[in-house]
Amino acid sequence: MDVFSDLANGFANAFELQYLLFAAVGVTIGTFVGVLPGIGPALALALLLPLTYGFDPTGALIIFAGIYYGSLYGGAITSILLNTPGEAGSVATAIDGHPMAKAGRAGPALATAVMGSFFAGIISTLGLTFLAPLVANLAKSFQATDYFALMVLAFVSVTALVGTSIIRGMISLFAGLFIGLIGLDFLTGQQRFTFGAPELLGGVDIVIVVIGLFAIGEALYGLARLQFAKEEKVEFSGRIWLNKAERKRVWKPWIRGGFLGFIFGSMPTGGSEVPTFLSYNLEKRLSKHKDEFGKGAIEGIAGPEAANNASFSGVLVPLLTLGIPTSATAAIILSAFQIYNIQPGPQLFETSPDLVWTLIASLFIGNVMLLVINLPLVKLWIKILDIPKELLYTGILVFGILGVYSISGSLVEVLIVCAIGVGGFFMRVYDFPVAPAILGAILGPMMETQLRRALSISQGDFSVFFTRPLTVGLLLVAVAILVLPSLLPKILPKRHDADKVGAE
């Protein structure tokens, strides 16, 4: 195991002056975008994807890592001060963060979030450093049926673990699968669901799905409610740093959240939502201050924020080693990879070790940058919250359309993104979870490929799915997740509460 020398090489690359600059720029832009209400990491990356066109792959990925961490932090600011979490992963943060801010403790709440993210980020990036090469080695023996079973598992867990209703989750998932099928069939070249439009032959880019569901949907939602909106912003004042009593309460949740986030992030469960809520409930159960939860318990921020950050490095494990993106954020990063013709998978660590290790090193650097640059500047960042909401949502619409136009340059795709946005609006109104749709659109085509590959190797014999132990094991786990939903609501809080504070 020469992980250390690989990582050292990565650091040597990432420590070039220009890359450090890129990391700083990424973190700053990411925070700026993330602090806009309703914008979370996945959308920040989707909107800023064009920014990376001008860079080499390493530089682009470093900027991306920076944007990710920055937007995560920006999301924490809006969750705590405005009670408008930009993405499912920050919903848990808002539950106690907003009451803390109302009680005049916004500073410590933010510091807990940032420092917790930092420590958890270090834990999980270390986890990634050691786990990823192992998984990559293991993945070399993976066969099509294993990939297929993994994706079934991802679909089942994101639908069953997230959201209140399996029916609505399934509709969302199948809608996503449908979007994923649009375009030319990869084996036969037959047109599927193109409805005669030549622009649809190439399929619908996942970036368009993300921009539609998050940016357009969110802006429509925000604009339609402006007439009735009550301003809930809390003024920021007082100290930022934690006092001794607070420090004593947060460090264990940070560590626990970091491990939970990494472990659940690296499993195909759709990213940050599951670990953040598990962490929130775990801290509530373990805390000596149970009565404070919901009213401003600092542990309620420390755990979920740590888990939120840590889940990102976790998600990178299946992304880098198997080429399977298990969250919207990971899918956007995969799109960025594909712009540079890099295909993540078991071979990535051998074909492009420099790139991988520089990326991992830049995750460490991004974490440090975040702490150094952003925490002291918090009073500057919250000025962004003063932007009038009408202009803000209009700006999000314009950027969303711009993002789509710069990828495709076609009117049809702009209309598609609007349609997806309208769909996203109604999904919010009727409480359909968004995560299954996104995962369906991302993984659907991969799943079909693996299924057909497996069957063509076995010459149409379905028994291949029941003879390989790994495949059977994964499928059994998927079945278990599906038939245990009566048990799971007791572990996860009802999504109903989460949606009221504006999930997704």
Place this chain on the structure above:
Amino acid sequence: MIDSNIDSAQLSRGKLGTRIAAAVIILGAAVVLFDAFRIASEGGFGPQQPGFFPVIVGIGLMGFGIAFLVRTTLKPDYDLREQAAEEHADTHWRTLWTVIVGLVIYAYVLEPIGYIPATAIFFLAIAWVGGSRKWIRDIIVAVLFSVAVYFFFTEVLGVRLPAGLMEMVL
């Protein structure tokens, strides 16, 4: 966060809304299923053929769409109905439809009149629909914003944006 009292009129609007949603899903599922069968009849139903997955997706959408319809009619999901009612009460529908129409017009005029004028006008219009009445501020923001985006994307990032009417000026 939403603590408005829901009256029975709002509740029935929530009920109607969920039923319309169910109908739209089933309608969409029917279109998908229809096209899936067309694909399958051309390319084959077999598991290795292009029709297999589309048919599964169509059946899945239809099945769960019908299940959702049942949850809004015969076996109502009251939590959902209540939430839908709250969401309906907080939504200013005219704004929503106006913005959607605005988006479609924006998409269509982007090429012919060019990025800068189209975006500036769109920005101004949507801000007005959203409730902003500070014309001077909005005009300044709209023009600066669209000009800055245009030049940053075309000059720095090398992304082509439609010049349109500006072609004569530039």
